[in-house]
Structure formats: structure tokens, C-alpha cells
Amino acid sequence: MAVQITGVDNNSAAQRAGIRPGETLLRMNGHDIIDILDFRFYETEANLKLTLRNEAGQEHTVSLRKGQYDAIGLQFETYLMDKQRSCRNRCIFCFIDQLPRGMRKSLYFKDDDARLSFLFGNYITLTNLSEREVERILHMHISPINVSVHTTNPELRCRMMGNRFAGQCLPILQKLAQGGIHINAQLVLCPGINDGEELTRTLEDLYALGENLQSVACVPVGVTRYREGLYPLTTYRADTASAVIDQVEAFGDRFLRERGARTVYVSDEFYLLAGRPLPDEPFYEDFAQLENGVGLLTSLKSEFMDALQGAVEENALPKEPGRQVTMVTGEGAYSFLETLLDELRDRCDNIKIKLIPVKNDFFGGTVNVAGLLTGQDILRRLRQEAELGDEVLLPGVTLRQQEDVFLDDMSLQELARQLGRPVRPVSNNGYELLDAIIGRNEEHG
Secondary structure, rough: OOOEEEEEEOOHHHHHHHOOOOOEEEEEEEEEEEEEHHHHHHOOOOEEEEEEOOOOOOOOHHHHHHOOOOOOOEOOOOOOOOOOOEEOOOOOOOOOHHOOOOOOOOHHHOOHHHHHHHOOOEOOOOOOHHHHHHHHHHHHHOOOOOEEOOOOOHHHHHHHHHHOOOHHHHHHHHHHOOOOOEEEEEEEOOOOOOOOOHHHHHHHHHOOHHHHHHEEEEOOOOOOOOOOOOOOOOOOHHHHHHHHHHHHHHHHHHHHHOOOOEEEEOHHHHHHHHOOOOOHHOOOOOOOHHHHOHHHHHHHHHHHHHHHHHHHHHHOOOOOEHHHHEEEEOOOOHHHHHHHHHHHHOOOOOEEEEEEEEOOOOOOOOOOOOOOHHHHHHHHHHOOOOOOOOOOEHHHHEEEEOOOOEEEOOOOHHHHHHOOOOOOEEEOOOOHHHHHHHHHOOOOO
């Protein structure tokens, strides 16, 4: 597959070599260029010979020299250089299938593109991966790869994912691990389906992958109220969540004892569901699965307490009473955050902090995480408060990445207008959270 060049950067190696927009890139140093992975891999070489086809259909070769790892300076129609690959599965737990109608079209796109796993850390199912692509990963030694495993039982995986080819997951993982590719695994656990004995089987199989198994995250299935006609799923209760914690922690103890690293974890949500305390910071080692909510709250607490101690030592906490803030969170993390904020209240009574848990009426079901709150639910809940104070703080994960828009398309600016108060999104960073509460480095919405 050839790739058309849509632009050439000014003062780049490509421009100096005379390459023009409209030409088609065929090969680099004799290697066919199929997509962004091929291009980025071979682009790192200092001496390059590019085979191109001009708009008249004539092939020609251009040689150029540049610093190793420097960019050539070519632009293409899309970042991936072709179309993003969609998911071919019909997973019984798919969250996208549980979205209501009428939302943004982009929210219904099911991504399952291995290239995005390497470039941005996305999780993939491997059902879109051809033998050629497996060999390319091994040849280029592209690592790590993030895989949504769910189960290593071939028959069960096919049923859970609605794809007759899904059972090839474990052989592919074995081949990648043997080839030195590091693997991060994700298991979405569904009560009575892939937990219990099936979870034991999966963790045993993953353990057998050896040292190249980098981390495993076990997360509970999310269920919304929009499941009409979908597979009947139950959710975890305190007792069943606690059983999963015990099972996974036992495997983590084994990994730690035999390989020196815990490797396998459950997400914070399991501890919240079970009503059990979150592990301390050393338990999570290098926090390898923060994107799956593994150790996220523990990391936040550690950073917040460190920031608070620093503010006390620097005498940086407000010295005069008056500042009042309202802070929004999902129902799941409310008790944890309230306890954390009490640490600040004990050290400074010049700030009034009101923490508001927002019920997720939009998705309903058992959805109680902050990242799935909508603007309309936040607005509805905060309108019930008589006083919001000087500023409203909300979790940054409620907004689309790099955009000030909620899942229901309400903008951050519209929420601020409706509330008549500045609204500030705050990341999952304890230092930024403390700064936002005490009013340092304010950036209002």
C-alpha cells in the first residue's frame, strides 16, 4: 500500500531533497511503507533512500541524510496514514453498546487498532491482528503492547467477545512474550462468567508468559441503564468484590515472592465496592496500570499529602478566612475524598470546602465513577446547593481529552454560565488539587 504525501515541512530534510506534496511514498531503504509504524521505524535511520512516485506516475529515488531519530518532515492525510481500524467483536460487556442514542457520532466508534496501542497506549483485543502484523511487531521489537485479554479460555473468550477468532489470544501472547515483547493485560471481570475458577485459569496462563508479562489489571464490568436486548449481566456487590480482591492479591503475593514484582492488581473500584481500605503506595510499585484506575486514588492521596505538608512548611495556606469552594465527584470515590479533604480542614480552617457526590442519572445502572459524569447531571445536582462559594472544582476526566466538553456535549463554559460561578477542571494530581482548593495558579473555565 503506497501513501500519498499531503505536505512537506519548511526547512526539513524532505524539502531540501526536493520532495513535493502530491507525490506518493512507496519505500524507505527498500522497505515497503504500509502505515505509520513502518514509516516511524525506518525514519529513525540517518541515511535514507526514498522511492517515490510523482503525480505523472513515474517512480524516482531520493537520498537524504539527517540526524538519527530526526523527523524527515513529511505530512500525510491522517496520522495513521490510513483509516483507523474498528473493533470486530460483539463483547457482552461492551460499554459503547450501552450508550443511549443521539450522542456524538465519535462516541460510538469502537477502536481496536494495534498501532494506537504502541503510539498512545490503547488496549486492543488482538482479533484485528494478522500474522504479518505479529511478525512486524517482533521484527521491529515494538514494545510494550496493551491487550484486553478478559480470559485465556478459548471457548469462553469467543463467547464473551462474540467473535469466533477471539480464542487465538493466548498463542499470540505466547509468541509475543517469547519474542521479547512486554505485555500489559486488562481483564474486564463479569460476575459468574470470567471470575472465580476462570480467573484462576487466566492468571495462571498469564503467569506462564514469564518475565515479559509487565502488568495485569482486573476491572469490574460497567453496566448502564441502556441494556435492552443485550446480554444479561450482574454487577459486583461488597462480598463478591471482596472475593475478587482476595483472589487477585494472592496471585500478586505469588508474583512478588517468585519474580520480585506484584504485577497483578485489581482497580480501585473493587476496594470501594468492597468497603475495604486501599493499599498503601509501596503496594503498587511503579503504578503500571494507572490508566485502568489501579492505584489512582492511592497516588492522589500520596501527592496531596506531600503537597499539603509542603504548604504547611512554607506557610502557604490561606492566613485569612473567606475562600469557599465546591468540589464535585462521583458517588464511588466520595467517602475517600471526604476523608482526604479532612486532612486539609484539620490544618487550615480558613477554607470552606464542600464536597458534592453527583448521582449519574444519565447512565444510571451502577455507574458511579467521576469520569462518566455528564454536564447535565452536575448542573442538576449543584443547582440544589444554596451556596457554591467562590469556585467549582470538578474532575478533569469528566471532559473530553484536550477539549472543554462533557460526554453529553455540554461545554465547560456553558456549565459555568448556568451556575454563575467559575468552574475549574482538576487533573488526578494531588499537587494540582491542593493548588486549586487554596486558590493558587487559578485558571477558571
